[in-house]
Amino acid sequence: MSQSIQAVGAGPVWGWRLVAFTAAAFVCLPLVSTLWLATSSTGEFWTHLWSTVLPRYVVTTLELMAGTGILTALFGLVSAWLVVCFDFPGRRFFSWALLLPFAFPAYVIAFVYTDFLEYAGVFQSALREIFGWDSPGDYWFPEIRSLGGATAMFSLVLYPYVYLTTRAALLEQSGNLFLASRSLGRGYLGTLWSVLLPAVRPGLAVGLALVLMETLNDFGTVDYFAVQTLTAGLFDTWLNYGDVGGAAQIAISMVTFALLLIYLEQFSRRKVRVYQSRTRSPIQRARLNTVQSAWAILFALHW
Amino acid sequence: MKQFFKRALTVSAAALMLPSLQAQAAETVNIYSNRQPYLIQPILNAFTKETGIETKVVYAKKGIAERLAREGKNSPADVVLTVDIGRSQELMDKDVVQPIKSAVLEKNIPAQYRDPEGRWFGLTVRARAIYASRERVKNLDLNYEDLAKPEFKGKVCTRSGKHPYNLALIASLIAHKGEAAAEEWLRGVKANLARKPQGNDRAQVKAIKEGICDVSLGNSYYLGKMLTNEKQIEWAQAVNIVFPNQSNRGTHVNISAASVTKYAPHKEAAVKLIEFLSERLAQKMYAEQNFEYPVNPAVEPSGLVESWGKFKADTLPLSEVAKHRKTAAKLVDKVNFDG
Numbered sequence: 001m002s003q004s005i006q007a008v009g010a011g012p013v014w015g016w017r018l019v020a021f022t023a024a025a026f027v028c029l030p031l032v033s034t035l036w037l038a039t040s041s042t043g044e045f046w047t048h049l050w051s052t053v054l055p056r057y058v059v060t061t062l063e064l065m066a067g068t069g070i071l072t073a074l075f076g077l078v079s080a081w082l083v084v085c086f087d088f089p090g091r092r093f094f095s096w097a098l099l100l101p102f103a104f105p106a107y108v109i110a111f112v113y114t115d116f117l118e119y120a121g122v123f124q125s126a127l128r129e130i131f132g133w134d135s136p137g138d139y140w141f142p143e144i145r146s147l148g149g150a151t152a153m154f155s156l157v158l159y160p161y162v163y164l165t166t167r168a169a170l171l172e173q174s175g176n177l178f179l180a181s182r183s184l185g186r187g188y189l190g191t192l193w194s195v196l197l198p199a200v201r202p203g204l205a206v207g208l209a210l211v212l213m214e215t216l217n218d219f220g221t222v223d224y225f226a227v228q229t230l231t232a233g234l235f236d237t238w239l240n241y242g243d244v245g246g247a248a249q250i251a252i253s254m255v256t257f258a259l260l261l262i263y264l265e266q267f268s269r270r271k272v273r274v275y276q277s278r279t280r281s282p283i284q285r286a287r288l289n290t291v292q293s294a295w296a297i298l299f300a301l302h303w
Numbered sequence: 304m305k306q307f308f309k310r311a312l313t314v315s316a317a318a319l320m321l322p323s324l325q326a327q328a329a330e331t332v333n334i335y336s337n338r339q340p341y342l343i344q345p346i347l348n349a350f351t352k353e354t355g356i357e358t359k360v361v362y363a364k365k366g367i368a369e370r371l372a373r374e375g376k377n378s379p380a381d382v383v384l385t386v387d388i389g390r391s392q393e394l395m396d397k398d399v400v401q402p403i404k405s406a407v408l409e410k411n412i413p414a415q416y417r418d419p420e421g422r423w424f425g426l427t428v429r430a431r432a433i434y435a436s437r438e439r440v441k442n443l444d445l446n447y448e449d450l451a452k453p454e455f456k457g458k459v460c461t462r463s464g465k466h467p468y469n470l471a472l473i474a475s476l477i478a479h480k481g482e483a484a485a486e487e488w489l490r491g492v493k494a495n496l497a498r499k500p501q502g503n504d505r506a507q508v509k510a511i512k513e514g515i516c517d518v519s520l521g522n523s524y525y526l527g528k529m530l531t532n533e534k535q536i537e538w539a540q541a542v543n544i545v546f547p548n549q550s551n552r553g554t555h556v557n558i559s560a561a562s563v564t565k566y567a568p569h570k571e572a573a574v575k576l577i578e579f580l581s582e583r584l585a586q587k588m589y590a591e592q593n594f595e596y597p598v599n600p601a602v603e604p605s606g607l608v609e610s611w612g613k614f615k616a617d618t619l620p621l622s623e624v625a626k627h628r629k630t631a632a633k634l635v636d637k638v639n640f641d642g
Contacts, residue, residue: 049636052639053636056642119510119513120509136513136514145499145501226463226499226641228642236632238366239365240465242368242393242396242397
């Protein structure tokens, strides 16, 4: 491909490079201005933040990312596996419907679930009605506005990243690989774990990296759930302490962290060779029996 | 053919110039506002009707001072409408507003509610009240200090300690009783919280209705807003509004305010607008729509607000409160109030 472009001559290449460079410059503009802003603060607020709330913000952020990472990897991988490797009623529908959560920002989903699950919400009101409880002290119910709740919201909204990239990777795999594993005695789950997962790992990792970055940069959802992550520190430094430079420094730290994630993702598969099938023999979808289909549909419906 | 082009050119050039000429003819004042458009638009319409001066509003919940500082001399803004003294202080800290001298404003606004140098003018007053469960709280002679006492253990709800409304309350405590006492109070309140600080002021009243807590902090006008809201009226009916510290320094009050920007291109119109906002008509509209107290002592609050009774307001100048705002924020971090 690159050869054919060069063959056309130097002119067009330079033209394209200029376009690419301009586009890249535009993309970099906010980053550069943030860097510039970051130099405008002496950073004296760091001492205050470090000795008070920042350690908690960092830990909460990491917990949120870990939880969301694990859940989205699981949902994304399993749902991609189901729609690529198996046939069940509604498969075609689910193969695109599973992408729909992309249409909702996490905080909107958060509003909806909170409305439904909080103390005054439909769900708990019904429980109280059924069991005759009448105050919050009468029974235990998980607090939706919590770290766990936020993790669940992010997972529900962000798993399509993993689903999308993993599904694409699975579709690239040779069906022979799948068949060989099956004929050598591996079950479906065994094949997923020891044959397909290593093969689609790069795809999964890309999706996961996107998920983690989205989690890192969210403010609306965590604010609504009273979960304080690094973005809370960023807003606080900016709006309550009036230190925009300091806020920019926090932002830069977060960007650095995101870059580290990308690096780790690439580093982790430096020795992995990925084979893509040249002859198109995609995975033959196995037909699921009724019970299996029901499970598959339930799983897909849940999201 | 040539003639035709010439004529076409002239016509289109004239058409292009027309709107800009019109814009020059009518005076305009540009507003950056923390206040929500639905609230101020009717008042601004009345202003345009009376003076012929057009208004343009940019609404932003946060970050106006920052924006003005970035825009510098190029800023189109003339007037900033803020809520909370903290925001007005921010405007002064960033040096994006200018002092104004106006006999009208000095007459209409008590000294306590305006900057001595004229860099901000309070337009409405709101009290930081305590909402108390009608069912479960019988003694309504409360002080802010009581919220930190053991008798309210597990019974207090509030929004984030970092919210400007709470920061101002804490700052007023610092001004009255010193930093150490304020810190102790914060620790006491945190120990009494029924749940982690979350939601807004109204969400706390809802929590009282649900039995999660017995008392909460909240601005006075929210009671009026809830009482006139079909869904929220039952929350409001579960509580009494208490104006704290009546037997001593008085209830902490805050303001919504207006300032003229440092580089206001239409300074004269800007001052006219703020004067208009301090006069009877606008004050009455504010009072009726948002259930706040008019800053102008000659104007009475809405009937509903008056039915809650008169109260004694803390007379500490708000400029004093504003001074301690950053210290207040640091204390909230220090006692890990929101965590």
